[in-house]
Amino acid sequence: MKRGLRAAALLLAVALGAGLAGCAAPAADGAADGAAGKTLTVFAAASLKGPFTSIAAAFEEQHPGIAVRLSFAGSSDLVSQLNQGAPADVFASADARNMAKLQDAGLVEAAPQDFATNVLTIAVPRANPASIGSFADLAKPGVKVAICASQVPCGAATKTVERETGVALKPVSEESSVTDVLGKVSSGEADAGLVYVTDVLAAGNRVKGVAFAEAGKAVNAYPIATVQTSRNKDVAAAFIAAVTGPDGRRILADAGFGTPGA
Amino acid sequence: MNPRPVGTYSGIPRWVVAIAAVGALFVLLPLAAMAARVNWAKFIPLVTSEASLTALGLSLRTAAASTVLCVLFGVPLALVLARGGFPGQRLLRSFVLLPLVLPPVVGGIALLYTFGRQGLLGRSLEVAGIQIAFSTTAVVLAQTFVALPFLVVSLEGALRSAGSRYEAVAATLGARPTTVLRRVTVPLVLPGLASGAVLSFARSLGEFGATLTFAGSLQGVTRTLPLEIYLQRETDADAAVALSLVLVAVAVIVVGLSYRRPAAGTRSSAPEKRVSP
Numbered sequence: 001m002k003r004g005l006r007a008a009a010l011l012l013a014v015a016l017g018a019g020l021a022g023c024a025a026p027a028a029d030g031a032a033d034g035a036a037g038k039t040l041t042v043f044a045a046a047s048l049k050g051p052f053t054s055i056a057a058a059f060e061e062q063h064p065g066i067a068v069r070l071s072f073a074g075s076s077d078l079v080s081q082l083n084q085g086a087p088a089d090v091f092a093s094a095d096a097r098n099m100a101k102l103q104d105a106g107l108v109e110a111a112p113q114d115f116a117t118n119v120l121t122i123a124v125p126r127a128n129p130a131s132i133g134s135f136a137d138l139a140k141p142g143v144k145v146a147i148c149a150s151q152v153p154c155g156a157a158t159k160t161v162e163r164e165t166g167v168a169l170k171p172v173s174e175e176s177s178v179t180d181v182l183g184k185v186s187s188g189e190a191d192a193g194l195v196y197v198t199d200v201l202a203a204g205n206r207v208k209g210v211a212f213a214e215a216g217k218a219v220n221a222y223p224i225a226t227v228q229t230s231r232n233k234d235v236a237a238a239f240i241a242a243v244t245g246p247d248g249r250r251i252l253a254d255a256g257f258g259t260p261g262a
Numbered sequence: 263m264n265p266r267p268v269g270t271y272s273g274i275p276r277w278v279v280a281i282a283a284v285g286a287l288f289v290l291l292p293l294a295a296m297a298a299r300v301n302w303a304k305f306i307p308l309v310t311s312e313a314s315l316t317a318l319g320l321s322l323r324t325a326a327a328s329t330v331l332c333v334l335f336g337v338p339l340a341l342v343l344a345r346g347g348f349p350g351q352r353l354l355r356s357f358v359l360l361p362l363v364l365p366p367v368v369g370g371i372a373l374l375y376t377f378g379r380q381g382l383l384g385r386s387l388e389v390a391g392i393q394i395a396f397s398t399t400a401v402v403l404a405q406t407f408v409a410l411p412f413l414v415v416s417l418e419g420a421l422r423s424a425g426s427r428y429e430a431v432a433a434t435l436g437a438r439p440t441t442v443l444r445r446v447t448v449p450l451v452l453p454g455l456a457s458g459a460v461l462s463f464a465r466s467l468g469e470f471g472a473t474l475t476f477a478g479s480l481q482g483v484t485r486t487l488p489l490e491i492y493l494q495r496e497t498d499a500d501a502a503v504a505l506s507l508v509l510v511a512v513a514v515i516v517v518g519l520s521y522r523r524p525a526a527g528t529r530s531s532a533p534e535k536r537v538s539p
Contacts (some may be wrong), residue, residue, distance in 0.1 A: 076386030172396040
């Protein structure tokens with residue numbers, strides 16, 4: 001049965017390959033045109049979109065002939081893609097757990113480096129209709145709170161804060177991504193949501209952040225590493241150096257990220 | 263319903279069959295690949311976990327409710343579109359069918375701005391003490407929004423191919439429009455209505471994007487089976503695959519039910535068509 005399946009897959013691949021060859025050709029030409037140019041593919045957690053776009057632009061300027069291609073998605077999605085053979089040179093994860101998954105699969109070149117930290121904050125709609133001023137306020141009756149499900153990194157951090165503060169939340173929704181939590185707050189559906197500090201900064205003036213001291217109990221570290229299957233390992237190392245170097249630090253700090261070990 | 267006349271031409275060129283085979287493989291192979299990944303040893307515990315059963319139960323209940331709403335609003339809509347003659351009819355049809363081609367997340371955003379707390383109707387509803395956001399009602403609304411066109415399309419096709427001659431006769435015999443509808447039209451297109459309802463049910467069961475955007479995700483309240491799969495995928499790939507297989511099985515059964523008997527209308531045999539669009 002397995003063999004039959006594989007034969008069928010092969011047949012389909014050949015048939016589709018023939019059909020897609022036409023579409024793929026121009027891309028291949030484009031890559032060849034770069035001559036001396038190399039393309040560095042960076043897979044990064046969705047929350048890194050702003051700072052990594054700036055870092056990549058600066059990197060391209062300092063390294064003529066190198067193009068940085070960025071792919072942003074949820075860390076676990078990126079790990080699944082890498083496990084299925086997606087070509088990438090650098091992986092920047094939003095948490096240690098997803099990086100560990102990639103290490104377990106033998107796809108990480110050297111020990112990952114933590115390059116940024118992120119902490120939770122309370123996001124409220126601009127007008128703050130439920131007058132949220134502290135973490136304990138989230139447990140007030142009638143307050144509609146959206147949080148991340150415990151399966152995703154921001155949800156795990158939320159659980160830690162709940163444990164540390166002894167405040168048990170009764171959320172109206174447990175979303176599968178921090179973006180969805182933010183969406184529920186910025187649209188005014190939820191009175192408050194627990195998201196990362198950087199999310200509130202990136203959301204502009206649609207939402208307001210209410211910082212709370214207990215957030216420090218759940219600091220999330222972002223690791224970065226070269227992917228084992230990379231064919232541009234020297235360039236990948238240079239990019240990681242740019243992220244962890246002073247310029248990268250400054251860009252990340254502007255976006256609200258903390259410095260690991262600080 | 264028409265037995266194929268003797269000597270019907272059925273010579274399909276071989277190359278067409280070959281391409282058709284590739285097309286069929288394109289759909290079947292990913293399903294087979296997924297089935298091959300199922301961890302059978304853990305399959306039963308995975309699909310019978312509390313979270314899974316809650317999600318499945320919620321999915322079946324909300325999909326059933328959505329199907330009822332689809333029939334309630336879809337039958338009159340299909341009748342108006344198939345039988346009525348009024349300016350803007352084509353435009354109305356295009357808009358009713360829009361959810362078929364819209365990304366569900368767009369539907370979710372549209373619903374949010376209608377029924378959400380700050381929405382067009384939501385604000386008045388909130389004053390009246392009705393809150394839709396984050397409730398099971400929101401799930402049903404999202405599913406109805408995306409599934410309604412399936413019922414309308416099936417039924418309108420059935421109505422058009424059934425023609426209106428029996429209704430005309432009934433009317434000349436003195437039957438009032440409501441009597442004609444109840445005694446002639448509906449019985450005539452019942453198979454089309456049934457398959458439309460089944461398709462709506464299936465579409466409701468698979469609804470994901472609009473629900474996620476509009477209703478949120480909370481176990482037992484708004485987290486339907488597709489949302490549960492999406493969440494499980496984060497941590498437990500085995501559970502996600504097992505639940506996916508359950509959803510595929512339900513979908514296969516449902517779609518199989520709807521296409522088992524060639525229904526009078528849905529096969530929309532062109533020669534029978536009496537009304538030009």
